[in-house]
C-alpha cells in the first residue's frame with residue numbers, strides 16, 4: 065500500500081521533539097564556520113566500481129505519452145497599448161512615471177486596507193516597455209486608478225498610520241540600485257552565472273501533474289533532450305524541404321546519434337578519471353562533459369568532493385545556485401542508487417525532468433497506482449535507475465525498503481528541502497522526522513547523506529544536522545541575503561515591463577487576474593483549488609512568456625525554474641522571514657535585479673497571528689489521544705491499532721498532521737512506544753460471490769476471521785482490517801494481499817474506506833501523566849516559535865518603513881542596509897530582532913463576552929483553547945467555522961493575544977462549571 069502523502073505541502077506547527085522531549089533549543093548557537101576544502105587538488109580516491117556499467121544506459125527516445133509535446137494553444141497576442149501621453153516629470157526612476165498605478169485603497173473601506181508597504185529591489189532597473197493599466201475603477205478589488213501623481217523629488221502618497229487615519233506623507237525616492245541614487249554596497253549577481261539566493265516555498269502547494277511517475281522516467285527527459293538537440297539543428301537545415309529529402313533526414317539522425325554517443329563517451333571517460341582520482345581538474349572535466357559548464361559555482365565543488373569522500377554534508381545554497389548538480393555529479397561517480405527525498409510530488413517531477421540525459425531517474429509517488437509502483441520497483445532492482453525521487457513517507461513502506469537489501473544498494477541519500485526535518489523551521493513536515501541518520505543507516509545501510517536547503521536559521525540548521533548526524537565541519541553555507549533594498553511606496557508601477565507574481569488569497573486571485581486582463585495585462589490566476597491540468601498549463605504559459613502575470617497563492621512557484629521573473633509582489637504578509645526570502649528568491653534568477661513589493665497591514669497581521677494557533681493542542685486533547693492509542697492498556701502490546709483520521713481528528717480536536725506528529729514522536733522519541741505502519745483505509749465491506757462464506761471459511765482462516773469479526777449490514781460483511789489481522793496474527797498488509805488474491809479468483813469483491821493511521825504497539829507507557837505533560841509543553845514551544853516567526857516578519861516590515869527611519873534617522877540607502885542587517889541577523893540567530901508587541905493583553909468586555917457565549921452554548925463542551933479559537937475566528941476539527949462562524953463572538957478578539965483570551969476563557973469556564981476547567 066502506498067503510504068506517500070499527496071504532499072500538499074501544508075505544514076504543521078505542532079510537533080513533538082525528536083529525542084525524548086528535549087528542552088527548547090532557542091536561542092540558537094551559530095554553527096561553526098564551514099571548513100572550506102579549497103585545495104586545488106584533492107587526492108581522495110574512489111575504487112573503480114564493477115557497477116560502472118549501470119550508470120549509462122542510453123535508451124531510445126521513448127514515444128511514451130509523456131514525451132509527446134502537446135501543441136500549446138496559441139495565446140492571443142497581447143495588444144501592446146499605446147502609452148498614454150503623459151506629463152513626464154523629471155525623475156530618475158520610472159517608478160511613478162505612469163498615469164495609473166495599481167494600488168490598494170488606504171481608506172478604511174476595505175478590511176485590509178494598506179497601512180504601510182515595503183518594497184525591495186525597486187524598479188529602476190527595468191526596461192521601459194509599457195503595457196499600461198487603463199484608468200479603471202474596481203472598488204471590490206481595491207485597485208484605484210489614480211490620476212497622474214504629482215511627482216516631485218518628494219512625491220506625496222497616501223498612507224495610513226497605525227490608528228487607521230489616512231494621512232499624507234512624503235514618499236522617499238526609491239533607493240535604486242543604479243548610478244543615480246545613493247546606494248549601499250549591494251553585490252549583484254552576474255547574469256546567468258549566479259543563482260539567486262533563496263529557496264522556493266512549497267507551503268500549500270498542491271499541484272498534481274497529470275503524468276504519473278512511471279511516465280516520467282529517464283526516457284522522457286532523454287527524448288526531450290534529443291528533441292532539444294533536433295531543434296538546435298533546425299536553423300542549419302531547410303525544414304521545408306526535409307520532408308522530401310529523406311537522405312537529409314537520415315543524415316540529421318545520424319548526426320544526432322553521433323553527438324549523443326560522443327557526449328556519453330566523454331562523460332564516461334570523465335567519470336573514470338574522477339573514480340581514479342577525485343581532483344578538481346577531473347571534476348571540472350566531468351562538469352564540462354555532463355553540462356557544458358566551464359566552472360563550478362560557489363560551494364558546488366566543496367559539496368561534491370565531500371560526498372565523494374563519503375562524508376555527510378549540509379549544503380545551504382541560494383535558490384537557483386545549482387544544488388542539484390551537487391548530487392547529480394556524485395551520482396554518476398558512485399556505484400549505487402541515489403535516493404532523493406523530496407516533500408512534493410510536483411517538485412520530484414520537475415527535478416526528474418531536469419536530470420541530465422545520462423542519468424536515469426525514476427520516482428515513486430502516491431499518484432502512482434500499485435502496478436506502476438511495482439513496475440518502478442522492478443526497474444530499480446534491474447539496476448536501470450540511478451536517481452530515485454521518493455517522498456519521506458516511502459520509508460514506512462516495507463516493499464520499498466526491501467529492494468535495497470539485495471544487490472541494489474543506495475550510495476547516497478539526498479534530503480532536499482532539509483529544513484523540513486526541523487520542528488523549528490518554517491515548514492516542518494512530520495514525515496521528515498523519519499529522516500534521521502540512525503534510521504537511514506538501519507534501513508538502507510547508507511552512510512552518506514547530503515542535506516540541502518536554501519533558507520534556514522541557525523537553529524533550524526543545527527537541528528537538521530543533529531538529526532542527520534552531520535558534523536558541524538561539514539556545513540557548506542553560501543546563502544546570503546544581499547540584494548534587498550526598499551522604498552516607501554504603495555505603487556506597483558507600470559515600469560515593470562515583464563512579469564510579476566502575487567502571493568495572495570485564493571479568493572482574490574481570480575478577481576485580480578481578471579482585472580489585469582481587462583486592462584490588457586495578460587494575467588492568469590493560480591491556486592490549489594484549480595485542476596492540476598490547468599495549473600500546469602498556466603505554469604507552461606508563464607515560463608514561455610505567453611502570460612506576463614501569474615496572480616497566485618503560495619501554491620505557485622515550487623520547482624519553477626524561470627529565470628526572468630522580474631517582480632514578486634506580496635499582496636499580504638508572509639508568515640516568516642524564511643518564507644519571504646524564499647518567495648522573493650523566485651525573482652531575478654537570471655542574476656538581474658528583480659522588483660519586490662510587499663503590502664502589509666495590521667488587519668492581515670492579526671488574522672495571520674490568530675491562524676498560528678490553529679494547529680495547537682492542549683493537555684486535555686493530548687491526554688485523550690494517548691488514552692485512545694493505548695486503549696487496551698498492557699494488553700495492547702504487539703497489537704496493530706488504527707486511528708481513523710477523520711473521526712479521530714474531530715474527537716481530539718486535532719489536525720491530522722498533528723496526530724501524525726504525535727504518533728511519529730511516540731515511535732522515534734527516546735522511548736519507542738509504537739511502530740508506525742503505512743496508512744490504510746481500514747473499514748472493509750465485503751461480498752462473497754462464488755463459494756458460500758461458510759465453505760470458504762472452512763478452507764481459509766482469514767475468511768473465518770472475517771466472518772467472526774464482521775457485522776452484517778444489508779447482506780454485506782463489514783469489518784475492521786486491523787482487528788481481523790490481529791485475530792489471526794498477521795499484518796494488515798498481508799490480509800489485504802490475501803483479500804486481493806480472493807478477489808482475483810472471483811470469490812469476493814470488497815471496498816475499503818476510512819483512511820487511518822496504523823501502528824503496532826511496542827511498549828505501553830508506564831507514566832501517562834508525565835508523557836502527556838512533556839508532549840504538551842513541547843507542542844506549545846513549537847507554537848510559540850511559529851508566532852515568534854510571524855512577529856519577526858511583521859516587525860521587520862514595520863522597522864523597514866518606520867522604526868528604522870525614526871530611531872536611526874536613516875536615509876533610504878541606510879535603511880536598506882539596516883533591513884539587510886536585520887534579516888541576516890535573523891538567519892544567523894544572533895542579535896535576533898526585538899519583535900513588536902502589537903497585541904492587546906486585555907479587554908474590559910472579554911470575560912463578560914465569554915460568559916455570555918458559554919451561557920448561550922450551555923449544551924456544548926469547550927476547552928479554553930476552543931473558546932479562544934472561536935473568539936479569534938479560527939475553525940478547528942471539532943469546532944468548524946461552518947458552524948461556529950455564525951456566532952457573533954466569532955473573530956471578535958483577534959487583536960487580543962490568544963493566550964490572554966485562553967486565560968479569560970479558562971477563568972470563566974471555572975466559574976461556569978463551578979470546578980476546574982479541563
Ligand SMILES: Nc1ncnc2c1ncn2[C@@H]1O[C@H](COP(=O)(O)OP(=O)(O)OP(=O)(O)O)[C@@H](O)[C@H]1O
Nearest residue numbers: 263264357359360361382383384385386387388389
Ligand atoms: N556551475 C554552473 N555553471 C552554470 N550554470 C549552472 C551551474 N550549476 C548549476 N547551473 C544551472 O543553474 C540553474 C539552477 O540550478 P538548480 O536548479 O540546481 O538550482 P537549485 O539550487 O537546485 O535551485 P532551487 O533551490 O530553485 O531548486 C540550472 O539551470 C543549472 O543548470
